Amino acid sequence: MSKRASKMSDTEEFRQQLLADHGPNLDEQYSVGSFGCHELLDRTFLVANMVDNYVLTHPACVQNQEWFALAEQALDALMDLYQRIGVAQFDSK
Numbered sequence: 001m002s003k004r005a006s007k008m009s010d011t012e013e014f015r016q017q018l019l020a021d022h023g024p025n026l027d028e029q030y031s032v033g034s035f036g037c038h039e040l041l042d043r044t045f046l047v048a049n050m051v052d053n054y055v056l057t058h059p060a061c062v063q064n065q066e067w068f069a070l071a072e073q074a075l076d077a078l079m080d081l082y083q084r085i086g087v088a089q090f091d092s093k
Contacts (some may be wrong), residue, residue, distance in 0.1 A: 035091035041085045048078035 019026065030036035033084040047067055 037085065037089050041082065041089055044078060044082045044085060048075060048082055050065045051075045051078060 028034075030040070034035055051071060056068065056075055061067045061071050
């Protein structure tokens with residue numbers, strides 16, 4: 001199995017374990033359109049804003065090309081997640 005396929009199966013296994021850990025009422029509290037989903041939308045924006053303001057623009061990050069690129073990728077991934085959650089959340093209403 002390739003390293004990427006192994007990581008993907010590990011990620012899915014972890015996700016499935018988290019689903020089981022959260023219990024049977026997960027759908028009611030956190031499904032798209034719920035307050036729980038809106039909370040995730042807000043938290044995603046908050047974390048993306050923190051990465052932008054406190055990591056990406058930090059002088060130690062700015063002076064290291066590799067760190068800056070990784071911080072920018074993290075910010076891009078968080079903003080993509082924010083957009084996807086937002087579209088799902090507001091299309092459900």
